[in-house]
Amino acid sequence: QxxxxxxxxxxMDIDHSCDFSESAVEHEDIPPDPALQEICGSExxxxxxxxxxxxxxxxxxxxVSQGINHVEGGWAKMINADDTEVTARYKKKYLKDEHCQHTxxxxxxxxxxKRTATSLSWHPLDYHKLAVAYSCLxxxxxxxxxxxxxxxxxxxxxxxxxxxxxxxxxxxxxxYNHKDTHILIGGSYNGQIGxxxxxxGSQPVQMSAxxxxxxxxxYKVIWLQTKIGxxxxxxxTDGQVLFWDIRNMxxxxxxxxxxxxxxxxxxxxxxxxxxxxxxxxxxxxxxxEQGLVVSCxxxxxxxxxxxxxxxxxxxGPIYALQRNPFFPKNFLTVAxxxxxxxxxxxxxxxxxSSKYHMTYLLDGCWSPVRPSVFFTVKMDGTLDVWDIxxxxxDPILSLKVCDEALYSIRVRDKDSMVxxxxxLGTVRLLKMSPDLCTLQKNEKxxxxxxxxRETKREKILEGQYRERHQMKHSTSVEDEGxxxxxxxxxxxxxxxxxxxxxxxxxxxxxxEKERRSGMFCxxx
Numbered sequence: 001q002x003x004x005x006x007x008x009x010x011x012m013d014i015d016h017s018c019d020f021s022e023s024a025v026e027h028e029d030i031p032p033d034p035a036l037q038e039i040c041g042s043e044x045x046x047x048x049x050x051x052x053x054x055x056x057x058x059x060x061x062x063x064v065s066q067g068i069n070h071v072e073g074g075w076a077k078m079i080n081a082d083d084t085e086v087t088a089r090y091k092k093k094y095l096k097d098e099h100c101q102h103t104x105x106x107x108x109x110x111x112x113x114k115r116t117a118t119s120l121s122w123h124p125l126d127y128h129k130l131a132v133a134y135s136c137l138x139x140x141x142x143x144x145x146x147x148x149x150x151x152x153x154x155x156x157x158x159x160x161x162x163x164x165x166x167x168x169x170x171x172x173x174x175x176y177n178h179k180d181t182h183i184l185i186g187g188s189y190n191g192q193i194g195x196x197x198x199x200x201g202s203q204p205v206q207m208s209a210x211x212x213x214x215x216x217x218x219y220k221v222i223w224l225q226t227k228i229g230x231x232x233x234x235x236x237t238d239g240q241v242l243f244w245d246i247r248n249m250x251x252x253x254x255x256x257x258x259x260x261x262x263x264x265x266x267x268x269x270x271x272x273x274x275x276x277x278x279x280x281x282x283x284x285x286x287x288x289e290q291g292l293v294v295s296c297x298x299x300x301x302x303x304x305x306x307x308x309x310x311x312x313x314x315x316g317p318i319y320a321l322q323r324n325p326f327f328p329k330n331f332l333t334v335a336x337x338x339x340x341x342x343x344x345x346x347x348x349x350x351x352x353s354s355k356y357h358m359t360y361l362l363d364g365c366w367s368p369v370r371p372s373v374f375f376t377v378k379m380d381g382t383l384d385v386w387d388i389x390x391x392x393x394d395p396i397l398s399l400k401v402c403d404e405a406l407y408s409i410r411v412r413d414k415d416s417m418v419x420x421x422x423x424l425g426t427v428r429l430l431k432m433s434p435d436l437c438t439l440q441k442n443e444k445x446x447x448x449x450x451x452x453r454e455t456k457r458e459k460i461l462e463g464q465y466r467e468r469h470q471m472k473h474s475t476s477v478e479d480e481g482x483x484x485x486x487x488x489x490x491x492x493x494x495x496x497x498x499x500x501x502x503x504x505x506x507x508x509x510x511x512e513k514e515r516r517s518g519m520f521c522x523x524x
Contacts, residue, residue: 218234
């Protein structure tokens with residue numbers, strides 16, 4: 001006889017296994033006990049057929065986020081990880097293996113020959129993409145068989161570039177177009193300008209004609225913020241600023257020679273290594289090899305005098321030049337051993353200057369979200385973070401990023417993610433703390449007041465210096481009857497030098513007194 005199916009109800013203890021046994025009932029229908037059914041964790045339907053079970057359980061867990069402490073590991077069984085000599089020999093042997101060399105080349109760096117990451121550009125919309133230009137800036141020291149490629153990276157996949165850009169000469173600078181984000185403009189080591197469309201592949205869409213291009217490396221390219229979005233201009237150490245339209249790259253649309261005599265002579269022109277353009281301003285700025293900032297009229301065709309004025313104060317090439325995003329009349333320069341902040345109204349000296357560092361500063365930029373914060377990188381691999389409301393002469397944070405020189409830095413607009421490019425071509429990403437990427441209370445008002453105060457102070461000192469200089473000059477002419485005596489000139493120069501030093505010392509002392517007076521609180 002075929003047995004009638006029956007249901008078996010049971011309560012499962014998660015600490016013990018379920019124990020099943022055969023039933024002697026063959027011809028009776030045994031209904032489940034409702035009381036047991038309410039408290040039972042699960043139900044199982046079974047027949048007198050193949051032995052099968054089904055169990056379901058309800059579990060709960062607590063989710064906890066915590067850091068992980070990574071330590072060295074993964075050694076072979078015969079290797080003692082605590083013995084440095086043994087591990088060093090094992091590493092040396094392993095690195096000679098061809099498979100290992102191939103793997104490291106593919107995941108760590110796309111090229112064996114290390115090149116400098118000379119320029120960085122974040123994608124305007126996709127914040128995971130970063131364009132990096134790679135080049136060797138040492139004159140006639142480029143290694144043989146050096147790759148000319150530059151790359152677009154996805155920062156979430158750091159072991160392989162998302163796209164390769166293949167110029168005919170290494171790119172020194174590279175910038176995304178904010179109007180059409182598929183397009184990038186690049187300046188080459190041989191002086192040519194080219195643009196890429198990422199939809200068209202790795203080859204440039206157009207390159208400028210060699211005979212109409214720069215004669216030296218192109219250190220900066222900037223897109224003009226126009227309705228069409230196809231206009232750009234470039235700066236080079238050949239002393240020229242060239243304006244282009246990427247719809248026709250055969251020759252530049254305009255040309256400016258940075259000749260201080262304003263005669264358009266390239267032989268006497270200042271070499272350009274940095275440049276700044278703000279769409280709301282009537283002038284653009286060029287940083288030169290000679291340590292000067294040249295202010296130029298952006299509408300070259302409507303003026304006979306495109307060079308407006310020059311700002312002096314640095315002792316070497318100006319590697320970085322950028323207007324403050326909140327106060328465009330004030331701009332930052334990075335050169336020699338200092339970083340300086342200038343006002344357009346003061347041409348003889350900066351209004352704020354850092355201390356002189358022991359190593360060269362190679363790049364810098366403002367924070368896009370805080371008007372008082374800027375960043376600089378140095379030849380010793382250090383990233384410095386500055387807050388002029390807290391300290392003027394010293395950084396508020398110094399971070400040793402790597403052992404080689406840091407040549408480039410760029411801050412992402414979205415959340416102050418900082419990327420630094422090194423001499424060996426490594427790009428490192430650093431996340432700033434919330435305090436450094438959040439606008440503080442009254443910060444804009446305090447920075448504005450500070451810039452105005454320092455500008456007024458420099459104007460007063462500049463006026464006093466000119467008055468003293470004129471008085472001494474007139475007195476010298478009257479006493480000496482116009483004689484051009486060398487000893488008198490040297491004595492006068494020495495006296496002016498020491499007076500200037502004393503004036504600077506007094507400025508520092510006055511600042512210190514102001515600072516101290518603000519720290520004390522008197523009780524009545």
